[in-house]
Amino acid sequence: MTSEAVRRVQSGSPWEESFGFARAVAAGDRVIVAGTTAFKGDMLYGEGDPYEQTKVAFGTAVEAIAEFGLGIESVIRTRVCLAHSRDVDAVGRAHKELFDSVRPVTTLLVVQGFIDSRVLVSVEVEAYRGAVDS
Incomplete structure (x- = not known):
């Protein structure tokens, strides 16, 4: 696959710049989204609320x-990483509200923690875009 067949997008997260990664990459028929938290710019949304x-x-x-x-x-x-197993019901409810109609495969993990201790959840998404002309 040539580099022209791979397309990347940024979301503006400061970590994308400092760590040197893309928010999402399309390669062939797949689009893969990097680990994503509730930060938008420098602001964390839903602090203390795993559902939000x-x-x-x-x-x-x-x-x-x-x-x-x-x-x-x-x-x-989808992949979901949680800081606390106690949050599984709230996170599962949010996931179901968003994805119940499409039912992707998912993996749910409890991790030791995140770079910022206020982060309770990180998610990854993979999408399929069908046949792609390249």
């Missing part, structure tokens, strides 16, 4: 796949 952080993080991820002309119906995989 999940909705905001997935909202940012869905905005990223929209850059490639895709919507939520194109999502085939």
Whole structure:
């Protein structure tokens, strides 16, 4: 696959610049969204609220796949990392509200923590865009 067949988008997160990564990358028929939290710029949305952080993080991820002309119906995989297992019900409720109609495969993990201790949730999304002309 040539570098022209790979397209990247940024969301403006300061971590994208400092760590050198893209918010989302399209390669062939896949669009993969990097780990995404409820930060928008320097502001964390839903501080202390795992449900709200999940909705905001997935909202940012869905905005990223929209850059490639895709919507939520194109999502085939999600990954959710939680800081606390006690938040699984709130996070699951937010996930179901967003993805119940498309039912992607998902992985849910409890992790040791995040770079910023106020972050309770990080999400990843993978979408399928079908046959792509290259």
